[in-house]
Amino acid sequence: MTRADLLVLTPETLASLANRGLVKRAEKDLAAGSGPVVTTGDDGTVRGAFPDGTEAALPAGIALEAADCSCAAPGVCRHRIALVLAYQRSAPSAPDDTQVAEEPFTDWSPAEFDDDGLATALGRPAVTAARRTRERGYTARVHRPTATDPAPRVELPTCTVRFPVPHELGYALSDAAAPLRGEVVTLAVWAFRAADAEQAEEVTVGGRTTAPAGADDALRAAVALADELLLDGVQQAGPVFTGSLRRAEQALTAVSHHWPAGAVADLRDQLEAYAARASRYAPERLALLLAELHARHRGADRNRVGVLGTSEAPVTPLRRVRLVALGCRIGGTARDRTAETYFAHADAGTVLVLRKRWELTGDQAPTGHELSTRRLLGSPLRALATANVVSEHTARAADRTVVLSRGRIAATSITPVGSAWTELPDRLLLRDTAAHLREAGERPPRLIRPRVEADAVRVIAVDTVDDIGYDPAGQRLEAVLRDPAGNPVHLRAEYNPLCPGGLDALAAALADGEVHCVSGMLGRGRGRIVLDPLAVLTSEGVTVPDLAPGEGDTRLTTIRPRPSDPITTTLESALTALADAAHHGLRHLTGTSRTTLADTATHLRRTGLRTAARLVDALTGALHTQGATAAVPHWVAAHIHLTTSLDLHQENALETPVAERGGSH
Structure with a gap:
């Protein structure tokens, strides 16, 4: 045998x-x-x-x-x-004394195991614990086996489960701590059952048919605040309104509505940024958050867990993990600074983020470079952001934030990252970005997607770097990277006043070194593949722009703005008009704003976007005949439709081969 x-x-x-x-x-x-x-x-x-x-x-x-x-x-x-x-x-199948014959690819699904089989292999206590989680409901992303990635795996909210041996549960792997292994493996098998039944990649398993006590009231209260802000605009939103948003966020968190709570928190941050005249305030961002709250409220009846957030435990302890740092992003206000360090968890195939916040006192205004010397886990931030971390004291939350602690001696080790980026698995190190984004396009619409920023972070293998230049109007550095498959990846790095030397360091790394990889948030914009960079790996090492020295006084080569297709331009212009209306408030629109909305409908109709034009017409009509309050649902419907249309258009634009689009621009 x-x-x-x-x-x-x-x-x-x-x-x-x-x-x-x-x-x-x-x-x-x-x-x-x-x-x-x-x-x-x-x-x-x-x-x-x-x-x-x-x-x-x-x-x-x-x-x-x-x-x-x-x-x-x-x-x-x-x-x-x-x-x-x-x-x-x-074994008889081994061709010689030291090498085992390669096993043929097996296409199989862990859904083949029934509950009795789970109880036998993992123990009844594990299945019982998993049932309690299923009653609350959880989301999962299923990855079926392929010839290049033959191990089925499931991304649960706080851990990942892999099945490396076909038709065997005993060898299932999870990054969760050992006492939780049986429970999370059971949850992964149930996720495969749901995915196979629905023929889907992302599923919601279980969950209450009714919301917990007070949950609907908390969500309605948050939406009501969003409507009040939409009616009156940001200029009327003072400290009292900001306090109301904070209480709404706390109420949503208390009933496990984590994704709407995150939107409310971001909305509050936008108002604080506007009050402080901070550059991070953007009317388009404000409008998107208002639309997101409504979209999640509308979608809650169909998919309560997936749209509103999981009821999983706040954090799940992980067993011994090896993490590869992918760079750092610096943010903050007049009162604080934040550092978000991103880590690839190769075994789980995911990216996690470690957040650190510093309160500022007196006249403190540290730059990213000055923060780079502050110590986390016993090492300077600049070392942690370019390190391999092996830790036995790790916990992971549903939003993929991670908590690391040093614990006992040698429980957490930090060493230089070296060549670890080039050794990451294919799902994290991308050599064909277009293929990856086509697969990611099957996810739910952006407005109701789980709020996990690290989900977009990837490492891009770079073949060549072209067209490096600075756009003064947009205050951003742009470049075109080519991945090994020949896809153009448009790198776009916005100027961060907290990191004045960032763009200079990024330009130098792209122009002067032999670029091997670039890490960052991968997405779509204006019909192109777009990367917001975190760090660059060259033959000289890793450069993290947000932690780089300098005053931003280097003369950069300027470039002309890149052309856009008519549909993208029209949709973005329409969203800008809606954002301007939200900024001023529907009750306080000027004649110019009303004219812009009417012209927007005309442009949409001329471009062939008739449904979008009708929705904007309905908004202007309601404003004219019924008043601002009656216009709120029309503004919401128009913004949700335009946002989703723009996302779908940009996804579909990537389906066309580069040669058929006339090149990379």
Whole structure:
């Protein structure tokens, strides 16, 4: 009897089941001739007798951690790993003494396991705990196996589960802490069941059919505040209104409506930025947040958990993890500074973010470069933002924020990132950005998508860099990167006054070094693939623009604004007109604003966007005949339609090959 489950266990999978050090120790023992004598019983049990007298047994259908070994080591020991490696080298399918034959690709789904099978493999307490989570409801993103990525996996709100061995639960891997493994594996199997039934990639599993007490009231109260702001505009919103938003955010969080709570928090931040005349205030951002609250309210009846936020525990402890820093983003107000350091979690295939906030006192106004010397986890921020981090004290939240602590001695180690970017898995290191975005296009509309910023962060492999220049009107640096598949990626970096030397450092890294990779938020804009950069990996090392020195006084080569297609221009102009109306307030629109809205409908109609034109016409008509209050739902309907239309147009524009679009511009 051949044990196919043992033959497909790679050193990487074994390291995930135990740790890399044990795998290396087992490999050294085999190379030194200290490996076991391997025998296989009629029932498939693989036994190993070691020279030191230790005996280990791997019964069929039993997880590696539950296998027998006479040594006293807890968990998966080096003897069990050595027995797996020795069996692979001695199995009939091995072509020689050191290499195992490559297994053919198996297309399978973990949904094949029923609840009895889950209870047998993982224990009834784990299934019972998972049922409690299912009653509250949870969201998941399912990744089915492919020839290039043969292990099915599920992204749960606070961890990831992989199934590296076909038709086997015992080898399922999760980054959650060991006591939670059975529960999260069960949740992942249920997610595959739902995804297979719905033929979908993102699913909501379980959840109450009715909202918890007070939940609908909290959501309606938040929407009412959004309507009040839309009617009166930002100039009328004083400290009392800001306080009302803070209380609404707290009420939404209390009933696990995390995504609307995040929108309310961002809305409050926009009002504070306007009051402080800070550059981060943008009418378009304000309008998008108002529309988002309404969209989530409308979508709650159909998908309460996915639209409003998960009821998962606030954080989930993770087992020992290895994280690769991808750069840092600096933000803040007159009263504080924030640093968001992004990390690739290669084993889970996700990106996590570590947030740190500093209160400012007196006349303090530190730049990003000055913050780079402040210490986190015992290291300067500039070192942490370009480091490999191995931690045994990690917890992850549903929004993919991560909490790291040093704990006991050597529980968290920080070392230079080196070449770790180039060793990331394909789902994090992209060599074909267009293909990746086509797959991502199947997600829900942006206005009701889970609010996870790190979800867009990726590392882009760079073949060439072209057209580096500065746009003075937009205060941004632009460049065109080519990935190995030939796709143009339009890098766009906005000037950050908190990091005056950022654009200079970015331009120098793109122009002077041999660029290998660029990390950043990947998306679409004006029908093109767009990257908002975090850091650049060149032959000289990693450059993090937000932490770079300098005063921003370097003369940069200027470029002319790039042309846009008529549909994108018309949709963006229409959204700008709606944002201007929200900024002033529907009750306080000037004659110029009303004329702009009427002209917007005309431009939409001329471009062939008749539905959008009718919605804007309905808004102007209501303003003229019924008053501002009656116009609110028409403004909301128009903004939601225009935002979704723009997103879909930009996604579809990427379907056209570059050659058919007349080049990269």
